Amino acid sequence: MKELSLNILDIVENSVKAGASLTEILINEDDENLTIVIKDNGCGMTDEVVKGVIDPFYTTRKTRSVGLGIPLLKLAAEQTGGYITISSDTAEESPLSHGTTVKASFNKSHIDFTPLGDVISTVKTLIQGHPDRDFLYIHELKSGRIELDTRDMREVLEDVPLNSIEVISWVGENLEEQYREINT
Amino acid sequence: MKSLAELKAIKDRMKDKVVLREGSNDVRVVVGMATCGIAAGARPVLNACVEEVNKSGLTDKVTVTQTGCIGLCQYEPIVEVYEAGKEKVTYVKMTAEKVKTVVEKHLKGGNVVTEFTVANQN
Numbered sequence: 001m002k003e004l005s006l007n008i009l010d011i012v013e014n015s016v017k018a019g020a021s022l023t024e025i026l027i028n029e030d031d032e033n034l035t036i037v038i039k040d041n042g043c044g045m046t047d048e049v050v051k052g053v054i055d056p057f058y059t060t061r062k063t064r065s066v067g068l069g070i071p072l073l074k075l076a077a078e079q080t081g082g083y084i085t086i087s088s089d090t091a092e093e094s095p096l097s098h099g100t101t102v103k104a105s106f107n108k109s110h111i112d113f114t115p116l117g118d119v120i121s122t123v124k125t126l127i128q129g130h131p132d133r134d135f136l137y138i139h140e141l142k143s144g145r146i147e148l149d150t151r152d153m154r155e156v157l158e159d160v161p162l163n164s165i166e167v168i169s170w171v172g173e174n175l176e177e178q179y180r181e182i183n184t
Numbered sequence: 185m186k187s188l189a190e191l192k193a194i195k196d197r198m199k200d201k202v203v204l205r206e207g208s209n210d211v212r213v214v215v216g217m218a219t220c221g222i223a224a225g226a227r228p229v230l231n232a233c234v235e236e237v238n239k240s241g242l243t244d245k246v247t248v249t250q251t252g253c254i255g256l257c258q259y260e261p262i263v264e265v266y267e268a269g270k271e272k273v274t275y276v277k278m279t280a281e282k283v284k285t286v287v288e289k290h291l292k293g294g295n296v297v298t299e300f301t302v303a304n305q306n
Contacts, residue, residue, distance in 0.1 A: 006222050006223065006227065009217075009222055010222050010223075013217060067219050068219050069219045072223075121227055121231060122227070124231070125217070125227055125230055125231065125250075128230070128250075129250035152188060156188050156191045156192050157194075157195045158195065160199065164194075164198055165234065166194045166197070166198065167191070167194060168234065170190065174187075
């Protein structure tokens with residue numbers, strides 16, 4: 001993966017497949033570290049499956065469908081001296097608060113740090129592909145905070161689908177403006 | 185500022201159109217967005233599909249959607265075109281530039297761009 005925003009897209013696609021109605025993408029950044037948290041309310045995973053998604057070679061045929069998404073994120077984090085953690089509760093373990101949280105931490109000054117890249121494009125792609133799901137995007141930087149919540153959008157749009165081209169363009173322009181504002 | 189008020193204006197503009205559009209989309213463009221596709225560059229390909237379809241005024245006829253791994257990871261990014269009553273067309277190793285050609289010649293013109301299809305790979 002050339003950009004961390006592509007890893008984010010990949011991991012959130014898993015949240016969507018896990019049936020999450022809401023997936024939160026939280027990015028926190030200071031001079032030294034960048035932390036990405038992806039938190040969903042999907043079906044969750046048992047401890048055994050969590051182990052499986054971290055190490056691709058642990059995977060048995062039964063869990064093979066989990067693939068390379070998490071190992072690639074882990075590689076991107078660890079090659080900067082960072083780490084990832086995964087916590088997950090299945091609906092059986094925790095009927096009211098099931099879901100998965102993936103956290104990845106990166107050392108920004110490391111030579112092998114992958115840039116965050118076009119994260120706006122990732123948010124647009126997610127909404128375009130999954131207009132029936134909700135996403136909360138928050139990027140906290142030293143200079144300010146970027147936030148987009150599809151639940152607010154849905155309230156305004158009512159029965160107009162979130163993946164209408166005008167709406168997707170609005171998402172892009174809204175985020176671009178927010179980023180411009182904190183950079184000036 | 186691109187505010188929620190502006191979103192409201194979009195909603196008011198769109199309300200009537202939505203009703204008209206329902207059920208008339210008879211072509212589906214599907215982009216593979218699993219790890220393999222994303223790593224190979226599916227995100228810009230998908231965005232190009234959405235933009236080009238819109239630019240060509242085909243939004244009433246064509247829907248762009250995403251799917252998981254299609255099973256031909258070495259040929260990603262893959263774009264499939266489903267058209268009612270016709271055989272599925274699978275375009276492989278796509279780029280935003282190739283998408284322009286496909287939208288122009290295939291979706292608009294009705295001619296499959298055979299040089300980009302999976303059948304044409306060796």
